[in-house]
Amino acid sequence: MTDPTREHGAPPLDRGTVSTEEPPQTTQLTTPAPGGRRRAVAVRVAAVVAIAVVALGLAYWRTGNEVVVTQAVLTGLMIGGVYGLVAMGLTLIFGVLDIVNFAHGAFLAVALYITVEMVGRFGAHPYLALLVSVPLMFLLGAAVQRFILSGAMGKPLENQLLITLGLALLIDNGLLLFYGPNPQSARLPNDTGINVFGAVVTVGRLLAFAVALVLAGLLYLLLQRTRLGTAIRAVAANDSGAQMVGIDTRRIYMATFAIGTACAGAAGVLVAPLVTIEPTTGELFNIVAFVVVVLGGMGNVVGALVGGLLIGLTEQLGALYLPGQSPLLSVFIVFVLVLFLRPQGLFGRAA
């Protein structure tokens, strides 16, 4: 208790060195970038754009049909926004709690079934399920962190990985037990297509994309502009330091896990009209979210959103490059390349 006050009374020179040392530690969670770093980011953004242009050119050369390519790009970006939202939650949890959360997709699956129930029982519009799913998943996330994961904080990485894996198995198979393996659906009422440059985008996809972006923006504002967000970023940067200045780190761990889980809850509702809903659907999103998180840099929230869009594109364009193969294959190829060549992610610094 006396330590923080003593810290305040420390000579100004000491505090000066602390504050200059801080920026290098806050690599995670998008802090305002110093000038040199900004240029490095610009170079990388340019590189990503260049790769995207080459990829589009190749896709056009491969198919010789611009409508097919436009369609792939649009579909990829639309679903990529949702991937980004899922991955933002996952990367936030990693950045703050240092947990590789295998249960993230399972939480998303719960949200899918909440949507099914809302539509099936009450005939509600699928997106009204957001009002139920987000708070519910927030509470579930808080409870899981408080009662299960808190016991493994600070233990070896494998322990947390195994616990979240156990949670994922428990939730997925619980859904299987109660709902059975048959696919369910939660279609949007009168979902029409809109013509964009000759390609067709359904209102459902457009809505999912737009709402995902809005929620991602809200999350960003929460992290950057509120006291809670500042505390979360402080814990991510240096948890013992945060504790020293009076932040209740245990509460922040719980809040972060809850917010991350709520992201999965929101994303689950948004994609519910677009996918066939099975107990294993969440697993697929979990895999993709891992790829996105690594691509964006583990712990980097904005990177996760950009990574989501890129992986959405990869999936769709990959289907054009490798016809007859699963779209996931190209996602994994990109994943492995990123792991090997830039394990700190496209927007992270070398460790």
Next chain:
Amino acid sequence: MSTAVQSSEEPRALPRPPWGRHLAAVAVLAVLLALLPLVLAPAQQAVAVRVLIFALLALGWNIMSGFGGMFSFGHAAYFGIGAYVSVWLLVERGVSPWIGMLAGMVAAALFAALIGFLALRYRLKGAYFALSTFAFAEMLRLLATNSDLVNRAVGYNVPLRGESSWAFIQFEPGAAEYLWIALALTVAALVVTIVFLRSRLGRFTVAVRDDEDAAAALGIPVMRTKLLTIMLSAAITSVAGTFYVQYYFFVDPDVAFGSSVSIQAILPAVIGGVATIWGPVIGAAILGPLNDLTATLLRDPPPGLEFLQGRAGLDVMVYAVLLILIVLLLPQGVYGAIRERWERR
């Protein structure tokens, strides 16, 4: 003087773990289990074979991830290679599964060396390493699902021969021979584990796991040690794949390369005790009967739980709860905890 000469003749940088007791225990266990077909009903014998397959899978995983400390979340890759190589040779070329087993071991070890080299060359650690192993297993699953060479998503059925044959590992359903073969393979894997731990490679592996920099400074070839360990691990797990196909007569990409296989390689080791000789076997002996129990419960639920009739998923839920409880309360696993209590007395 003489002591100095002696010590230079026998450089013992690392203590050799005692192995006599372990080998004796393996021998006793082998004899006892070989007598099982005399007392077990066919259904129980099927459970015993399942336990042995679990144990074989996990013994392989434990070499790399327990003793080697390199957490693999993709052992389905090696199980699947063992299954697919042997069944492809059998169905397309008529080659005996025994030879297929050897070919599968070689193929799995080579694949493991390749991805292990890449992962280690690029210095992947912790979560990144685990995710890369997972990615490679999933890539194999997707490739097998869409490849005409291995029948796409359909997979293979093992052709029935209509007669018992040791050469083709095919007997009457429920025959004691299946249990004996599974037992022999598991015992072999156990002996390999014990010998491995006592060997130079095994002691290097443990040293590298405990402190890589110190091990490298002592002149241990870190990369070669890790790669050989990964290859050994993959070869053992591939044997489980080969036997699985011969025993269940069927394989498809999900059965062989699905992430549930990787999980089934991890579970017995974690529940029994990671980085212990007996942990994977004990874990398998817990999981196998549990699996049977939940299956019976779903087939024939007790009063009050009728809604469970014919449903799926309960078995994995039970595993999952067990996994979480063990990791939280008994992180050394059942065998690890018992051993510690024993040594403290």
